[in-house]
Amino acid sequence: MVHSFDIEDDGGAEAAPQGGRIRQRNKARIIAAAEKVFAERGYDGATTAEIAEIAGLAKSNVHYYFGTKEAIYREVVAGIVDLWLKAFGEITAEDDPATAISAYIRQKLLYSRKRPLASRIFATEIIRGAPILRPFLEADLRDWVEDKAKVLAHWAAQGRMDEVSPHHFFFMIWAATQTYADFASQIAAVLGHKRLREADFEEAIATVTAIVLKGCGIRA
Amino acid sequence: MVHSFDIEDDGGAEAAPQGGRIRQRNKARIIAAAEKVFAERGYDGATTAEIAEIAGLAKSNVHYYFGTKEAIYREVVAGIVDLWLKAFGEITAEDDPATAISAYIRQKLLYSRKRPLASRIFATEIIRGAPILRPFLEADLRDWVEDKAKVLAHWAAQGRMDEVSPHHFFFMIWAATQTYADFASQIAAVLGHKRLREADFEEAIATVTAIVLKGCGIRA
C-alpha cells in the first residue's frame, strides 16, 4: 500500500525536519548512499552492506533507521517523485508558449545534469513496471498531463502553436531530456567524451528546444 | 574481453544454426526466457532458476547449455545489438530527407512495439554504465553516427534541412522512440490504458515524425 507520497506533510512551511539531529543526519546519509547504490546496481543488485559502508555506518545501524531494504528504496523513490513534481514547473494558458516550453525543457535537462542518479532510479523503477510508482503515475502525473493538455489546446486554438497530441508531446520532451541522465554513458561514448560536459548539456538544450518549438509551430 | 558481437559469423548466408536440433531449440528457449526475466528483474534480480522454469527446463540443464548466468546475459545482449544494427537502416545522402527520416523513426518505433523486452534490457545495460556494451558504443555506434552526421551536413548544405547538431538529433530520435518500450508502463498509465495499443503507436509515430521533420526544416 503505497499511494501516499506526502513524505512529511510540511504544512506550508519548509519541511518539518522530524527526529533528533543525529537521526536526521544519518537518515540523510543513508538516503544519499542508497541513491548512489540503487542507481548503479539496481534494486536487487544493491546491498544494505554497501549502502551502510558508503553512508559510513554499520549495517545494523542502517537497519535501525530503516527496517528493511525496501523501506529505504521507497523513501528514495518518494524523494525522486518530489523532484519530479517540483520540476513540473508552471505552464499556464497565460504564459507565452515559447517561454514556458523553453523553460520547461531547460529545467528538465538541468535536472538530468544535476541529479542523474535520481533520474536513473526513476527509469529503472518504470522499466520494472513501476511497482511502487504506479499510483503516482495513474493519479498525479496523469492529472498533470490532462491539465496541461488543456493549455496546449488553448494555445493551438489561438493559433500560437500547431495542434499536436499533448500526451505524446510531453512523452517526447520527457524522453529527450531524461535520456541525458539515463543514457549518459551511451551519449558520452558516441560523443567520444569520458563524461558529459557542461557544453554537451548546453548544446542539448539548444537542439531539443529548437526542434520542439519549431516542430510545434511555436514562435518566439 | 567482449568486443566481438559477430556471434556466429554467418558468412553472408543466413545464420548458420550450429548444434543439433535439440541444442538449438533449448538454447533458443533459454534465451527467450532469459530475455523476459532480465527485462523485468534486471541482471541481479534475475535468477537462473526462474529462467529455467520459464524455459521449461531444469536449472542444471540451463547450466549445461550456458555455463554461467553472465554467459546467458551476454548472448541476450549480443542478440539485441544485432537488432539495433539492423534497425539502423540506411540513411544516405542520396535519400530524400523526409522519406529517410520518417522511415527511420517508424522503424525504431515499431521495434519498440515488437521487441519491448529487448529494448528494456538495452536500456538497463546502458543505465548500469554499459559494462558489456561499451565497446560497441564506442566503436560501431560512434562510427555510424559520424557517418550519418555527414549525410545531415550534406542535406543542410543543400538547404534541404536546417543545420542541427547531428549527434543530438539522433539522441533525440532514439530517446523519443525507445521511450515507448522502456517507459511503456508510465505512458500507459498517463494515457489511462492498461497496455499500449496499436493506435497509441500510430499516434506516436505521427507526432514524433511531425515534430522532428518540421523542427528540422525538412519538407516532404
Add this chain to the structure above:
DNA sequence: AGAAAAATTGTCCAACTGGTTAGGTTTTGG
C-alpha cells in the same frame, strides 16, 4: 548527576543463489 531514550555494533542465522557433480536416459550415426 543520573536515569531514560536514542544510537551503535558484533554476532548470529535462515533463506536463497549460482554453480558443480555424478549418475542416469535419450538420441544419433554407423
Add this chain to the structure above:
DNA sequence: CCAAAACCTAACCAGTTGGACAATTTTTCT
C-alpha cells in the same frame, strides 16, 4: 542393433544477503 555422444536432473555445496537481537555506548532531559 549398439556404442558413443549428447542430453537431463536430483542432490549437493559454498558464498552471500537481508534481517534479528542483545549488549554496550552515547545523547538527552530533568
